[in-house]
Amino acid sequence: MRALILSLFIGLSVSVFAQQSVTIKGWVIDQNTQQPLEGVNIVGVNSSFISDAKGAFTIELPRQRSYRFRITHLGYAEQEVIVDPKDFDEILMIALLPEATSLDEIELFGKTPQQRAQELSSISVGVSKTFLDNNRENSLMQTLKKIPGVSTITIGSGQSKPVIRGLGFNRVSVVQNGIKHEAQQWGNDHGLEIDQYAVEDLQIIKGPASLLYGSDAIGGIVDIRPPKIPAAQSFSAELNLASETNNELRSVSAGFRGRGDQWYYRGRLTYRDYGDFKVPTDQINYESYVFELVDNQLRNTAGFEANASFSLGYVSDRVKSETLVSNVNGKNGFFANAHGLEVRSSSIDYDRSNRDIDLPFHNVNHFKLIHNTTWYGNAHTLQLDLGYQNNQREEHSEAVAHGYMPVPPNTRERVFTKNTFTFNLQDNFKPNSKHDISIGLNSELQDNQIGGWGFLIPQFLRWTLGGFAFDHYRVNEDFHLQGGLRYDWGLIQTKEHFDWYRSRIDNPDQTTSYVYAQRSRNQTLDFGNVSASLGFSYLKNFTTIKMNLGKSFRMPLANELASDGVNYHMYRFERGAIDLDSEVSYQLDVEVDHARGTFVAGVSPFFNYFENFIYLNPTTEYYETLQVYQYMQTQAMRFGGELWIGENLTSDLRIDATLEYVYTEQTSGPKKGFTLPFNPPLSGLISLSQKLPNLGGFKNIQLMADLRLTDAQNRIVPPEEKTPGYQLLNFSLNTQFKWNRTADDARLRLKVNNVLNTPFFDHTSFYRLIDVPEPGRNIALALNLPI
């Protein structure tokens, strides 16, 4: 937001060095503060440069022709500079336009997260590497929780998935390098399989985003962008080390990046290993059961994560191309005393070690191959994204007879294998100076296989094909209109499934028979959906006003359509409904944001109406002693929003406060008047941040205190539990120090989460259902060493 009121000056002075080449000296400053800017990227065709601590840079160029450079820096508007060495014998000052007026170019190249967020009429938040580094938690989504409107569904200490304004699972899409992340998002105990250290730039859209991303982005998007292209003829590496007391985490991640002239590469290896996490209680009281804990450890919640990624890219002033290959592998245990809701006894000695992973556990491997190419033509910019993903997830538990099922032969309870192929093609062009038009085509093919002895969802194939057109119309400098239209067609083919054991059936003629029960059928269903969006952004002085109306949709999932099986651990029988329609949602978003100097304040209310929200409804019936849960559709409304305000109290002390609230209500159906599931409570965050004077070799010392105030959630829907409110205090200390004469400063972060060791429940945590509190006090140390 600050970028709105800032602009950039670049001073270039050129001196003739030799007959054939010239050395251009320049510097970059912030227009408002007149302070030099460090780390600004000056990217040319064959070369790129970075400004130093004094904002200065030096370019050496052959003399024959002119060169084009892009100047990019986080939080500042991007500028293009043409340098002609032949004419450069005097100092040239170039002023970059303020970001607010630089909207006349839809650029896919090097925009800052904050900048992109402002250009959209949808409500979005840009997240930079600095934010991620300064707020890092155990998983990417836990780090992003600090953003108002964003929460998580967590299971244990290492896994979580995004919730935006109370919508999660398949209603929020995660996109990495233009490709939608496809895993088992529908699952309660699934976590996002992305290496958080490999993420440097992302954008969160808090609202309907089907227009650009198709089905599923009904509640919002977490859009992870590729990191910036490294400077030409450069090599850098960093080492990230972290350790935590609560779950005895040891984490090491090493990344490197480099570039010759036009070819560049990046790579990263991450390994994290953690023990059982500790809760601030000696015993868990769940219904009338009491589970005693040893040393406050939640037994069998240990796990590990091992990730590797490598990307290779090519850049010229006509083409930018990058191919990413990555693999994320993780395994973690589930709390041993209850599997789902089911209380379990076991002969396994869970307390012999807090680091071993016994049954029940799950392991997951996610492989990704993503290719992106952008062609910069004179009139058109073409963008191609190709993706292949393989997700393999296995849930293991002790083989135990259930209902009519005898003791199974092994521990492989559920196995999911998913292969996803994605194709996106987009063209951006400007028919005249007023319009920026994007048209695009997206297609995705998913093949979902199942295995194991427990049935929950059928095998299915899903193919979607969508096309869209989007126009950004600049009415005048301050007023921008944006609108678009999209059509999607989708096909779902479910495969029949029979139990591997016989169940007893009481026939009408008083006889009984034992049959292999059919759990799903061969079905082919197709869906057609229109998405649309219309909005404006108005930028005046220090205030941005946005309004957006969007229609988005979500195709039903195979389990919602065709499941017909027992979920013993949740004590329920889940029954699909083959006649479900696509979920359709209409949402009105407004945002008013004011940023003047160090003062920021804003509000972003929304109102949302679902024609037919798909909901797993607990009925009054039983099937083989399990309560029948039936997928059905109800009308629903949601409203709420976020408030934020912040100011520097002194030049070194800053206070920020945010508030987030979501109200949901089912307005038809058997649960009329109840909320939608997983409705987050009213919550606020007050942050104090104090800059401290340098101490010995430590500089940029910043002390932060966060007070999270969360109200009780008394608005629930069966089978949820009410959750009391809580106050939570976190501290952190960030600092930098010189550790090597040639390298950048090392960064050190010390944080204390849950300082007072407060026992509290997170309403949207998986373990909330069995009355397991959130982790207790945690002291963490993280070190980032650049090389």
Added chain:
Amino acid sequence: MIKKIHLIVFFALGLIVFGCTETSELDEEKPTISVSYAQGFPQACAQLKRGETYTFRAKASDNLGLASYSLGIHHNFDQHTHDDQPEACEMDAVKSPDNPLTLLNTYSVEGAPLEDELTISISIPNNVDPGDYHCAFSVTDVTGWQGRTSVDIKIIE
């Protein structure tokens, strides 16, 4: 500047005091089911003889109306679970099932009463494996809430 700070303090205070609990017309109460009364059957650690017929009894109640019952009996030869009763039962050695008793019965309740007693006659067949069993009762109300209880029992020869 001072005005802005006032605004922040006001905002922060507003956060702290915001905590109104709304009164709701909705049914937010789960039904309950229990065998913890004199006639309740089976009681924890009860021993049931093969070939005998027993009357299982459990009392249920709800604020709005009861809808359905379920009664399940499954073997616990591997001791994979335990009941929610206060006393711990003495377990036999872990063993493999041969012909265990599996009972998965459901019953609907007529007229949505606020209180009801489930009374079911169950015969223990002569040919089932003796040993430790787990007996689980559950009940739903008209809204779709569920209440459960479970009892460890033993089937003897």
